[in-house]
Amino acid sequence: MTERARTDVEQSGPGGEPARRAAGEPVNPGLTAAEVAERVARGEVNDVPVRSSRSVAEIVRANVFTRFNAIIGVLFVIILVVGPIQDGLFGFVIVANTGIGIVQELRAKKTLDKLAVIGEARPTVRRDGAIDEIPTSAVVLDDVLELGPGDKVIVDGEVLESDSLEIDESLLTGEADPVVKKPGEQVMSGSFVVAGGGAFTATKVGRQAYAAQLAEEASRFTLVHSELRTGISQILKYVTWMMIPTAIGLILSHLLTLGLPGDEAIRRMVAGIVPMIPEGLVLLTSVAFAIGVIRLGHKKCLVQELPAIEGLARVDVVCLDKTGTLTEGGMDVQGLRTLDGDEDYLRQVLGALGESDPRPNASLQAVIEAYPADGGWRCVQSLPFSSARKYSGASFNGPDGESSTWLLGAPDVLLPAGDQRLTETDALNAQGLRVLLLARATRELDDPEVTRDVRPAALVVLEQRLRPDAPDTLRYFEEQGVRAKVLSGDNAVSVGAVAGKLGLPGADDPVDARALPGERDAMAAEIEAGAVFGRVTPQQKRDMVAALQARRHTVAMTGDGVNDVLALKDADIGVAMGSGSEATRAVAQIVLLNNSFAALPSVVAEGRRVIGNITRVATLFLTKTVYSVLLAILVACWQIPYPYLPRHLTLLSTLTIGVPAFFLALAPNKERARPHFVRRVMRYAIPSGLIAGAAAFATYLLARSYYTGPDALPAETSAATLTLFLTAIWVLAIIARPYTWWRIALVLAMGLAFLIVLATPWLQTFFALRLVGTTMPWVAVAIAVLAAVLLELTWRWVGRRFPA
Structure with a gap:
C-alpha cells in the first residue's frame, strides 16, 4: 500500500478538501468492507478484462485456421491417399512452422501481460474512511472514486465533490473543450481530468459502462492495420485466385492430354500448386513482430498495438513534449525575484498557494518544496492549473484577516x-530557465477576466532537470533522417534554450505558437520550417499533428501529461511515459514504462529490423511463387508433364527459402523503412521468378531431348532441379547482401546441404534425385550460371530504374 493509501481521508482528500474542511463540510467516507463484499457477491464489479494480448485460444486459432493452411492441408491429405509419403513433406513443414508461430506469439503474450500489469492504472477509492489504490477490476458499484489532473474516468458515475473539476470528453464526443463538472452531474468512462479535482460515485461498472460498450468490439493486441500485413494479404489474395485455374489446368492436362495415371497426375498437380503458396511469409511476419515485442519488453517498452513497431520505424517527424521527455519531471526553485512587496510575505503566499492544490504539477511541487506553508492562511476558493489557461490561483483569508486573490x-x-x-523574463528564459509570475488579482477568481489589471509581485525562477540521455537520442533521430520538433506549453525562448543545450538543430530560432496561422497549409509550412514551438495549447498540438500529416508526414508524438492526450491520439504513433497520466497511457500505442526517452531508438530500430527483413524474405517467397506460376503455364502450353514432384520443391523451398528466411528475418537491420511494400517486393520478385522459371524450363526441355527411354523423366527432373536450385540459391545470395560472416556461412551451408543430398544414395532415393551422365548436369550448371548473370544485371537495372 502506498503512503497515500495509508492516509486517512480527513488528512488527505481530493481537490478542494482544505476549503471543504475549513467550511465544516462532511467528507464521504465511501463504502464499508461489508458493502463491498455484498456488491462483489452480486456481481456488481468492474469485470471488464484488461487485455494486453490475444487469448491463448485466439493465438492458436489465428495460427492454425488460416486460408493457406486449409489449402495445404487438403493437398497433404490428397498426397497421403495417393502416396508416397516423401511427396507429402510440405505438410510436416507447415505443422512445424505453425507450431513455431504459436510458441513465439505465446512468448510475446507472456511478455505483454507482465508489462501490462506494471503499466496498469490503479484508481483511488474511498473505503471505510480511508483511501486506497486498487486494480481497475476491483471497483464496485457505488464506490467513491477520487479524481485529479490526468486521471482517467474508468466507470460511469455521478460527481460527488468538485473543486474546479474539468473533464475532457473529446475521446468520446469529439468535442475538444473541457467540461466543468459540478456535483450531481454525470461523468462518462473514457473521459479524463484536465484540471481540478473531485470525487464521483460509480453508477455503472463493467460492461454497462459507456467506454466498455465502445471497447467491447476491439482489442489492444492486433496484427492488422499495417502496410506490411495489408500488403502481404493483398499478395496472398492474388495468389489464391491464380491457384484455382492452375490446378484445374494441370490436372486436366496430365490426365487427358498426356494420359498419365491418376496418382501420377495428382502428384504433378500438387507439385505445381504447393510452391505458389508463400505460406511461410505470413508466419515469419508474425514471428518477427512477436520477437520484436519480446525484445522491447526486456527494455520495459509496452507495445499496446503490434503495428506500432512498424509504424514508428516509418516515422519521419517526431514531436516531443519538453517536460517529462527532454527534461525530467522534477524542477528546482533557483530564486525569487520580488517586484512589489516584502519577500517574506510573498514566500508565505507561495506556501499557501502550494497548500491550496492537493494535486500540484511539477512547477508547483518545486514551489511547495522551496516555500512550505506555515498554516496561517485559509483557502476560500482555488483554481487549479490548466494547460489551456497557463495559470492557477486561489483566494485566501490571510493571518491578518485580510482577503486576497493570487x-x-x-x-x-x-x-x-x-x-x-517581460524583458527580464525573456532574459531568464534565454538561459533555459522557467519563470512563473506571482501576481495579486484585483478581480474575483471566478471572473472570466481575472487576469486583467493584475499587480505583479514576484518572479519565481525554476531550473529544469535535463535528461542525460536526451542528447544521444536527438542525435540518433538526426542521423536517421527523422526530424524532431518540440511542442511545449512553456515560453518559446525557454524551450529553445533547453533544446539548444541538448543539441537539437534549429533550437536557436524558437516560435511562439500563438503567432501561428490558423489555416492548415500555412500552419504546416511554419511547422516544417521550425523545430521548437512554445506556448502551444493542447488543441494546437492536435492541429499541428494534423497539419504535418496533411503534408504526408508520418508523425509520432511523445508526452506524459493530459495536455498531450489529443495529439497522442491523433498521431500515427503515440508514445507515453510510464509515469505520465493515465489518460496518456490509455491512448498511446507504446508506453515507456521506465520513463526513458533513450528507449525510443530501440523501438525505431526494432521496427526497421522487422520491416527491412520481411521485405528481404518476401522477395524470396514471391520469387518462388512467380517461377511456380510460370512453370505451370509453360507446361500447359507445351503439353508436357510437370517437371517436379512435391518432394523436389519441398527440398528446394527448405534450402533456398525456409531455413535462410528464418535467420534473415530475425537478423539485425538498420535500413530506413520505406513505403510501398508490395511494389518494392514485386519489382525484384517478378524478374527473379521469371529468370529462374525460364532457366529451369530450358534445362527441362533440353533434358527431354537428351534423355530417352521409360526412365527418362526422373533424369529430366533431376537436371531441372539442379538448375532451379542453383538459380534460387543465387537469388538468396543477392538478398543476403551486404555480406557478413554468418550470411556467407548461411548461403554456403544451404549449398552444402544440397550437395549432400546429391551425393548420399539413400537421400537420392528418398528425394528421387539422380544426375545421369555428365553432359546434361553440366549443361544444367551452365544454364544456371547464365541465369545468375541475368539476375545480377536485372537487379542492378531495377535498382537504378525503380529506386526505392
Whole structure:
C-alpha cells in the first residue's frame, strides 16, 4: 500500500478538501468492507478484462485456421491417399512452422501481460474512511472514486465533490473543450481530468459502462492495420485466385492430354500448386513482430498495438513534449525575484498557494518544496492549473484577516504585451530557465477576466532537470533522417534554450505558437520550417499533428501529461511515459514504462529490423511463387508433364527459402523503412521468378531431348532441379547482401546441404534425385550460371530504374 493509501481521508482528500474542511463540510467516507463484499457477491464489479494480448485460444486459432493452411492441408491429405509419403513433406513443414508461430506469439503474450500489469492504472477509492489504490477490476458499484489532473474516468458515475473539476470528453464526443463538472452531474468512462479535482460515485461498472460498450468490439493486441500485413494479404489474395485455374489446368492436362495415371497426375498437380503458396511469409511476419515485442519488453517498452513497431520505424517527424521527455519531471526553485512587496510575505503566499492544490504539477511541487506553508492562511476558493489557461490561483483569508486573490502562472499570459517586466523574463528564459509570475488579482477568481489589471509581485525562477540521455537520442533521430520538433506549453525562448543545450538543430530560432496561422497549409509550412514551438495549447498540438500529416508526414508524438492526450491520439504513433497520466497511457500505442526517452531508438530500430527483413524474405517467397506460376503455364502450353514432384520443391523451398528466411528475418537491420511494400517486393520478385522459371524450363526441355527411354523423366527432373536450385540459391545470395560472416556461412551451408543430398544414395532415393551422365548436369550448371548473370544485371537495372 502506498503512503497515500495509508492516509486517512480527513488528512488527505481530493481537490478542494482544505476549503471543504475549513467550511465544516462532511467528507464521504465511501463504502464499508461489508458493502463491498455484498456488491462483489452480486456481481456488481468492474469485470471488464484488461487485455494486453490475444487469448491463448485466439493465438492458436489465428495460427492454425488460416486460408493457406486449409489449402495445404487438403493437398497433404490428397498426397497421403495417393502416396508416397516423401511427396507429402510440405505438410510436416507447415505443422512445424505453425507450431513455431504459436510458441513465439505465446512468448510475446507472456511478455505483454507482465508489462501490462506494471503499466496498469490503479484508481483511488474511498473505503471505510480511508483511501486506497486498487486494480481497475476491483471497483464496485457505488464506490467513491477520487479524481485529479490526468486521471482517467474508468466507470460511469455521478460527481460527488468538485473543486474546479474539468473533464475532457473529446475521446468520446469529439468535442475538444473541457467540461466543468459540478456535483450531481454525470461523468462518462473514457473521459479524463484536465484540471481540478473531485470525487464521483460509480453508477455503472463493467460492461454497462459507456467506454466498455465502445471497447467491447476491439482489442489492444492486433496484427492488422499495417502496410506490411495489408500488403502481404493483398499478395496472398492474388495468389489464391491464380491457384484455382492452375490446378484445374494441370490436372486436366496430365490426365487427358498426356494420359498419365491418376496418382501420377495428382502428384504433378500438387507439385505445381504447393510452391505458389508463400505460406511461410505470413508466419515469419508474425514471428518477427512477436520477437520484436519480446525484445522491447526486456527494455520495459509496452507495445499496446503490434503495428506500432512498424509504424514508428516509418516515422519521419517526431514531436516531443519538453517536460517529462527532454527534461525530467522534477524542477528546482533557483530564486525569487520580488517586484512589489516584502519577500517574506510573498514566500508565505507561495506556501499557501502550494497548500491550496492537493494535486500540484511539477512547477508547483518545486514551489511547495522551496516555500512550505506555515498554516496561517485559509483557502476560500482555488483554481487549479490548466494547460489551456497557463495559470492557477486561489483566494485566501490571510493571518491578518485580510482577503486576497493570487495568481501564479506564465508571465506572458498574465501580463499585457509590451510590459517592461517581460524583458527580464525573456532574459531568464534565454538561459533555459522557467519563470512563473506571482501576481495579486484585483478581480474575483471566478471572473472570466481575472487576469486583467493584475499587480505583479514576484518572479519565481525554476531550473529544469535535463535528461542525460536526451542528447544521444536527438542525435540518433538526426542521423536517421527523422526530424524532431518540440511542442511545449512553456515560453518559446525557454524551450529553445533547453533544446539548444541538448543539441537539437534549429533550437536557436524558437516560435511562439500563438503567432501561428490558423489555416492548415500555412500552419504546416511554419511547422516544417521550425523545430521548437512554445506556448502551444493542447488543441494546437492536435492541429499541428494534423497539419504535418496533411503534408504526408508520418508523425509520432511523445508526452506524459493530459495536455498531450489529443495529439497522442491523433498521431500515427503515440508514445507515453510510464509515469505520465493515465489518460496518456490509455491512448498511446507504446508506453515507456521506465520513463526513458533513450528507449525510443530501440523501438525505431526494432521496427526497421522487422520491416527491412520481411521485405528481404518476401522477395524470396514471391520469387518462388512467380517461377511456380510460370512453370505451370509453360507446361500447359507445351503439353508436357510437370517437371517436379512435391518432394523436389519441398527440398528446394527448405534450402533456398525456409531455413535462410528464418535467420534473415530475425537478423539485425538498420535500413530506413520505406513505403510501398508490395511494389518494392514485386519489382525484384517478378524478374527473379521469371529468370529462374525460364532457366529451369530450358534445362527441362533440353533434358527431354537428351534423355530417352521409360526412365527418362526422373533424369529430366533431376537436371531441372539442379538448375532451379542453383538459380534460387543465387537469388538468396543477392538478398543476403551486404555480406557478413554468418550470411556467407548461411548461403554456403544451404549449398552444402544440397550437395549432400546429391551425393548420399539413400537421400537420392528418398528425394528421387539422380544426375545421369555428365553432359546434361553440366549443361544444367551452365544454364544456371547464365541465369545468375541475368539476375545480377536485372537487379542492378531495377535498382537504378525503380529506386526505392
